[in-house]
Amino acid sequence: MARITGALRSPVTFSILAGLVIGALFLVGTGADPFAAYGAVVTGALGADGIGATLTTGTSVLGMALALAIPLRAGLINLGGDGQMVLGGIAAAVTGLYVPLPAPLAVVLALAAGIAAGAAYAAVAALCENRFGVPLLVSSLLLSYPATAFASYLARYPLKEPGSSLPQTRRLPEGVALPVFGSSTVTLGLLLVVLAAVVYWFVDRRTVAGYEIRMTGLNSRFAAYAGVERKGLTLRLMATSGGIAGLVGAIGVLSFPYRFLDGALTAPGYTWTGLTAALLAAAAPLGTVLAAFFFAVLQVGGLAMERTTEVPRELTQVLQAIVIVFLAARLRFPRRRGGAAEKPAAQEPVPQGESV
Amino acid sequence: AAKNTDTSDAGSGTAAKDAKSFTLVTPDPVGQNEFLKLAIEGVKTAAKAHSGTQKVYQSSDTASQQQNVQAAVDAAPDVIVLVGFEFADLVAQQAEAHPKQQFLMIDACTAKTFKNVSCAVFREHEGVYLAGAEAGLLSKSGKVGAVDVLDTPQFRRYSDPFAAGAKEVAPKTSASTRFVGGQSPFDDSARAKEQANSLLAKGTDQIMAAAAAGNYGVFEAAKAKGAFAYGVDVNQCPSAPGTVVDNVIKKTDVAVAEGIEQVLNGKAGQTVSYGLKEGGISLTGLEDGVDSSQCVIADHKDVLKKVEALRDRIVAGELTVDDPAAK
């Protein structure tokens, strides 16, 4: 009971409500009916016709949200999700195309290759911080661009499907694909990602490593005092993060249309949506899953809303960002309470009228 | 599986028997994309002809393309029109799953043929070749170039034949190509402009602009240097009079309207190729109303004469233009 009232009063609830209200104001301002628009989002994303798309989109969003939440749990921000995902995708494509193994084995190997490629590349960003002192935020972001360019080059030249108008690889051999649920577009990838979420939840809640990660995120000096080694942790977390991003890429390639198409993985902006979800949930495992689902609903429902009500889908993107803006102040809150040494605002005496 | 939901305001059951419904799905936001605008024109024409209704679903990436096609299939209109080669895989999948649903693909076709998939493809390279010939004839520096959105086979259709056409009429011509690239290649007109500038700096005085929204950037750059540019899809001369020489016209509207007509007439499952011969591809300069087009080519009747001759050879099959996308 206390938990329920607590959840209702939490800043997350507040931020989401505030976002919805501001979104409604936008809608009224442009002459649209907010109830119809929001209704269209919900039916479009969760109705019988939409739930498949929501789960498909949710696979990628949740995957990227996990990828970014894991380092975020320790206070590290990985902005290089795009590059890691794309490298995972191209690695999976190469493996799927050229490994002379029976299809099921090729699928497993392609997934593994995707994970390995993403992990290795993210580890480079971690090394940039550990060895060269380039902040992770910047190193991961800057490294992302060459990675996407490299994958694009591969898809355009050495791996290009002959005769195609698109920069895409050949279609993977028959059977080298993730199994699909019924006639939907939802693949086994969803299960893989959910499994990753469960593992994350388990590690976070029940293991020594998860405990150390959480404590690092809450107070890195405290963790260091107790012997948690930061550089090693950064490397491991980034590799895990990149590995999951790579997995998302591999899942993308091993799903319809079963090939690597330049730009297809990055254009929908899963990395940013995933980061937003991770931020919204403060990287907590269960919260990240819920937030990722929430954003998948917004994304798919937004498109459906545009089809049925003429309200631009960008509205849902606006909603997403507003929620995060409202939350940003809260995100810092626990850390601020912790820093008794860095005297907070109350310490700042109010200066008197300053003559300039 | 295709359920009719509340979205089907023009559902075949409720409206008059001959009222038809069409859904067009775009691969990218329509925005200033003349090619997509024309496709929409085509579907509107068809809707009017059949006193039916039309819907346009705009996509922005592979995920939304997939969702829009699915939504279109679920709504089961008479014809679903898909514009762009991005849809090839999707249509193949959906056509197999929904054999009763009619699809019309513009600009591309599925690798396998389906009874319920009709296609209209264009031979842009023929038109671009002619534009290249104009450029070859008009160039003073003997250098021509092209600015493409990306280095993809489809966009190569706007650069390689341009060079070939120029060399056909002026063998000493040298040609080069720039790709906009960057983080949003279809929209980054600043980069497009810089790419054009780098061509201009080399002395290029005739530029084929196939840079999507970046075309405005190319025109601006050419105008500033007193050079000339070539537009695509529609008559782009009015956006930079005195700079745009001519345009490779792609009559997507005609292709869409004719394609729908064919499907409704029971002649589905065919591929129609539009080139110079069929009149689906042309140059503004070769059409009626050149004089009011604000195109530079209107002042070069002599050039037009030679280009017409070239066109006739292509139409007659005496001359074949290489298709870069077929490599």
Add this chain to the structure above:
Amino acid sequence: MFFDSDFLMSALRALTPILLAALGGAVCERAGVFNIGLEGMMLMGCFTAVATSWFTGSPWLGVLAAALAAAAYSLILAVGAVTLRGDAVVLGIAMNLLAVGLTSFLLRTVFGVQGTFGDPSLAGLPLVGGFSPLAYLAWASVGVAALMLSRHVWGLRLRGVGEAPDAAATLGVSPTRYKYAAVLVSGVLCGLAGAQLALGNVTLFSENMTAGRGWIAVVAVMLGRALPIGVLLAALLFGLAEAAGFRLQGLGLPQQATDAAPYVVTLGALFLSTAQRRRRDSRTSRPTGVTS
């Protein structure tokens, strides 16, 4: 041949919007506010500039409106990070996302188009000597910012606030006020950067047209150590790398290689500069209280 005047012009054009935004970022950095929302502020500037120029017919009003709108937008960061003490990084990321959504939404509702809005009759900034007046303003701002920061009373106080807010406060300088001012200045400069991009470099608005330039500005602030001259050099490095990229396409390098070039060059420069700084830091280790 390679490094001719056109090459330089091209580099300077590529650098101008980045430079304006990065100067804004540098001012913030100096005041102790980490601003990674430059991209979003710039994009708001782009849209406002085009919309205002379109409806009033005056590109100058567009520039003015862009500066004001981006400054208003920057208040999110000021209120969120300074007053509410929220996390500036999270706020910045959210502001970038919000700007993409908001401008696209407005593009649809105001102009009824998606993707790009451009029109031959949309008035852009005039060119003077090949550059828009804002470009000259950008270069002049480097000098002004350098002078203000190093010599002006405000600059001195701002630097103090960024370095040790409580020390400034005990001397009667309000850190909050200076931080707000810095964020607003960065808003104005990003607005100008957006106006330059949308009415100077080209004359149109397209969704997400800043295309990562704001992020490059953030990196330029780091690389240039938040010094106006340093920021100029960093932005110049990026501009040269991009212009060189355009040229290298001409030499047959694939588009993907030239796309990645500026980022690789920037990362390399960051390596070098941090390595150099570390070496220097290790040589002149800070003296401690207890000396013998």
Add this chain to the structure above:
Amino acid sequence: MTRPPSNAAATAEAGATAPASAVAVELRGITKRFPGTLANDRVDLTVRRGEIHALMGENGAGKSTLMSVLYGMERPDAGSIHVDGREVSFASPSAAMAAGLGMVHQNFKLFDSLTVTENVVYRAEPRRFGLVDRAAARRRVRELAEEYGVSVDPDARVGALPVGLRQRVEILKLLHRGARTLILDEPTAVLTPAEADALFAVLTTLTGQDRTVILVTHKLREVLEGSDNVTVLRDGRVVARLRTADTSADAIAAAMTGRAVDLDRVHPAGTPGEAVLDVEGLSTTGVHGVGLTVRAGEIVGVAGVAGNGQSELVEALAGLRPVTAGRIGLKGTDITHASATERRARGLAYVPEDRHAVGTAPAATIAENLAMGHHRASLSSRRGLLPPAAVRAHAQRLVERFGIKAATPDVPASALSGGNLQKLLIGRELTHEAPLLLVEQPTRGVDIGAIQAIHDELIAYRDAGHAVLLVSAELSEIRGLADRVLVMYEGRVTASYGKAEADEATLGLAMAGGTTSPAVPASTTAPAPLNATAPERD
């Protein structure tokens, strides 16, 4: 408006209005209450113009609070402030500055990346056309420096200056603003003797020009040598007003440390066994060639004024600070370069000084905080699992055993009061049963009941045969607990006493650098310095 009065004008004004013995600052009945603490209790303080007035007291006696009240940083709950005979009420430090006061804070308020000149003129800049008139500013700094015998390069970056010079910058800053009364909060805490002497020379010049100095300090020597009058605070109250000329170190020390009797309870001595920790010639930032041994069953106390290297020493021992020279042995194993985790695994537990920023994660739950350090050992099952039930049960046990007052172990640690948080920290570290326990300031900010409980726990821990290294600024605590006392001064161990020898006066004197006897007193229990015995190296 903010232009500072020129030095000449200020001097003239002071000279004109202040007769030789006029009162510069007077505080009457100042009371300041913080939640849970009565920091100042009806304090009266009179400071005459032209004197150096020392304000003394133990940690937490209320000195800084009183000065904050005077300087407009805190509003008093009761009482009045008079400056130059006029009653004033400062809303901010700027107002106090305008009235001719100036304060040098214990931790300097300087801008490291700015130059000396920029620091001095900040917010009182001479200007031309809105720009800082650098030439004039530099000239002004030179003038001031010359006038008061403070030599410092106006163009040096403050961050690159040694502490002594930084302090001069602080003083120049105040002089530039025309301060006639300077408040210095523990100005010599971090200075070398030579630097301190130089400071007093400057202060003497200042008072010679009819300026007034209020000096907050712990150090007896400088009070005796440098001040005119002394006011002693204890527990927020004035306990003595003395004329320096008429008093002695013993009298001041007695006034300062006269604590409640039960706190001075001296616990029975332990029975030392084998050496657990032995340190030779250890150097790190702020620590120079320290050697010491702690044996099983003994508590070694390290006394010293804050900033004399105690924190750095402990951090180096705990593995949080790289060692530049020397060797650390734990139960015979060399751990000089071992990681913090390895050290813990080998039997080291540590209660850090800063319990909010280092010792706990206030946002994490009490159970999570109690698990730290145990999470890799007793609480984790083989495969790196950390069962929540085990964490909770562990927390429950500790909460009960150490009487931590908390509703449930699942609330954030930030909900705990300071004393309970400290119990959490000490309980957690004691539970390791590690052969060696490092404890820093175990009872700072903790109420009397808790202090006794913590002391009893430490003694019990020792009696169970563990070695304890105790760093504390509280003399009574050191005296009560330690079997041996080392005194740190300027990063070195300067004295070592047995339990019997370590009376407050001796310790107080040694902590203030006041040991006149050149030789380290060799007690029967204290081993000879390790580097002298030169045990085998590996």
